[in-house]
Amino acid sequence: MKFLSALTYAPFLLTGLASVANAHTYLRNLTMNGVKYTEGQCILPYVGDRIQPVLNPTSQDMMCRTQDKNLTASMTCPIKAGSTITVEWHWLEDFPNDVISFNHLGPCIAYMAPLESKGHGDVWFKIFEEGYDPATKKWCVDKIREKAAHGQWNITIPADIKPGDYMIRTEIIALHEAYRENGAQYYPNCIQARIQGSGSATPKGYAIPGIYNATDAGIMFDLKKPYTSYPIPGPPLYKSGSADTNQRVAYSSQAGTPTPTPTAVPYATQSKVYAATSSAVHRCAA
Numbered sequence: 001m002k003f004l005s006a007l008t009y010a011p012f013l014l015t016g017l018a019s020v021a022n023a024h025t026y027l028r029n030l031t032m033n034g035v036k037y038t039e040g041q042c043i044l045p046y047v048g049d050r051i052q053p054v055l056n057p058t059s060q061d062m063m064c065r066t067q068d069k070n071l072t073a074s075m076t077c078p079i080k081a082g083s084t085i086t087v088e089w090h091w092l093e094d095f096p097n098d099v100i101s102f103n104h105l106g107p108c109i110a111y112m113a114p115l116e117s118k119g120h121g122d123v124w125f126k127i128f129e130e131g132y133d134p135a136t137k138k139w140c141v142d143k144i145r146e147k148a149a150h151g152q153w154n155i156t157i158p159a160d161i162k163p164g165d166y167m168i169r170t171e172i173i174a175l176h177e178a179y180r181e182n183g184a185q186y187y188p189n190c191i192q193a194r195i196q197g198s199g200s201a202t203p204k205g206y207a208i209p210g211i212y213n214a215t216d217a218g219i220m221f222d223l224k225k226p227y228t229s230y231p232i233p234g235p236p237l238y239k240s241g242s243a244d245t246n247q248r249v250a251y252s253s254q255a256g257t258p259t260p261t262p263t264a265v266p267y268a269t270q271s272k273v274y275a276a277t278s279s280a281v282h283r284c285a286a
């Protein structure tokens with residue numbers, strides 16, 4: 001706390017210092033096809049304290065921050081391949097412009113995997129990444145924290161992927177303690193989406209956990225040393241139309257083209273899991 005500048009943190013002081021130590025984040029809302037959703041609808045339910053980061057890149061929690069409980073949302077929301085979804089991140093319920101603590105600099109990344117895999121296996125392919133922009137000296141996190149962005153960022157679904165039901169894993173990584181091994185904070189949250197279209201691409205997938213190693217250049221990264229670029233961690237970005245010549249994710253048992261639906265498709269109702277869990281509460285050293 002002693003490093004906090006009163007000027008920078010003035011808004012937080014109004015809400016109480018206790019909040020500062022917990023200025024983490026979670027995916028609170030999602031807009032798809034013009035419909036805004038919340039937890040448990042198409043966003044997977046949260047487990048325990050929803051804003052707590054994952055600190056161990058080999059933990060099952062790296063998948064969706066659901067502690068590998070294979071939770072499902074009550075709906076799988078439709079979206080056309082090639083169109084854009086908006087995710088919105090916050091850490092306080094009652095303070096809409098509080099996205100994440102000011103010192104939590106880092107990238108925004110998104111992956112997809114076939115829903116029937118439940119995220120297990122070599123199934124995740126990267127569809128979005130934004131790290132550090134040397135021209136503006138802004139991190140992705142800086143941009144989404146700006147007042148106009150209101151915690152939002154947009155993710156375009158690759159236009160050519162095979163239609164079907166998918167999980168979309170959205171993630172912010174905070175690097176303020178990443179000068180040391182296992183200091184990076186991972187904030188993954190997942191969405192269930194029904195992708196419509198006529199594509200056939202099934203990009204090569206990677207296992208989560210497994211996409212990041214504790215000592216990767218973009219995972220152990222010292223913000224206090226000068227930098228002009230940042231190597232975004234994880235597998236290569238899949239872009240629609242990429243020559244995707246090699247291995248395919250095992251999609252064979254996946255259901256075929258879903259019936260296009262104008263609104264969200266209700267799945268079997270999933271009882272929400274809010275119960276406190278054993279996950280340790282992490283306080284940021286700010």
Ligand SMILES: *[C@@H]1O[C@H](CO)[C@@H](O)[C@H](O)[C@H]1NC(C)=O
Nearest residue numbers: 028029030036037038039093
């Ligand atoms: C956004 O998420 C919050 C927290 O779950 C919820 O209270 C709110 O109703 C959601 N907004 C919309 C428009 O669904």
Ligand SMILES: *[C@@H]1O[C@H](CO)[C@@H](O)[C@H](O)[C@H]1NC(C)=O
Nearest residue numbers: 067068069070117118119120
């Ligand atoms: C979650 O699903 C995977 C894949 O089907 C399975 O291996 C794992 O045991 C399941 N975990 C739980 C807690 O049910």
Ligand SMILES: *[C@@H]1O[C@H](CO)[C@@H](O)[C@H](O)[C@H]1NC(C)=O
Nearest residue numbers: 084085086149152153154155
């Ligand atoms: C995200 O998409 C929405 C809707 O198309 C748009 O209004 C907004 O400006 C976009 N935001 C960013 C940061 O591109």
Ligand SMILES: *[C@@H]1O[C@H](CO)[C@@H](O)[C@H](O)[C@H]1NC(C)=O
Nearest residue numbers: 210211212213214216234235
């Ligand atoms: C992580 O380290 C292991 C063992 O050194 C290596 O096999 C693997 O490819 C690494 N993964 C990444 C994403 O660099």
Ligand SMILES: [Cu+2]
Nearest residue numbers: 023024185284
């Ligand atoms: Cu934090």
